[in-house]
């Protein structure tokens with residue numbers, strides 16, 4: 001499911017993303033999940049156990065890619081989340097599980113990353129709607145062309161029943177191959193997207209947030225993982241730093 005045959009390129013709200021949504025929707029519905037797409041284009045599936053807490057564990061990753069992407073970046077976290085739901089059902093996991101396939105993480109189409117997770121974190125700036133892609137299409141127009149309602153953006157915000165977010169993420173590069181190694185441990189993470197600064201976001205008092213963004217402090221900490229996408233440091237850099 002790609003914009004370019006022969007490689008994987010899937011930008012925010014393109015027809016290729018529609019195709020991925022259709023596939024994931026079928027998988028989610030087969031697991032008995034309630035599925036919808038929020039106004040930022042994040043595909044969201046909810047599994048609510050019959051006798052369980054309303055507290056939600058959020059799992060997922062991004063469904064967009066960089067041009068000529070690796071096969072697992074982003075989708076690994078989504079497909080493993082689907083596996084988690086199946087295991088949760090089989091083992092009687094007592095919490096609700098929401099899978100979020102974030103629509104935008106890479107910033108390829110509009111030059112700004114994290115559009116999907118900004119909406120979930122209650123940090124979507126309406127000024128983003130005026131950004132244009134290479135063809136002059138605005139974010140606003142792209143959202144509408146995808147069949148979504150921009151006016152419902154506030155409904156994308158994770159509410160206070162979301163207590164944690166866990167993302168399994170792989171970043172692919174040539175380092176291991178070049179070093180002739182089969183596995184490595186990531187020991188250093190670098191945050192990007194500093195406008196979502198850790199301290200500022202986490203320390204925001206819940207009481208000052210509007211009713212449209214009833215996100216708890218605990219949720220904010222969890223969402224930080226996505227809004228500040230973690231990037232691994234090349235193994236060679238790690239080695240020289242730890243010598």
Ligand SMILES: [Zn+2]
Pocket residue numbers: 062073074105169170171
């Ligand atoms: Zn990624």
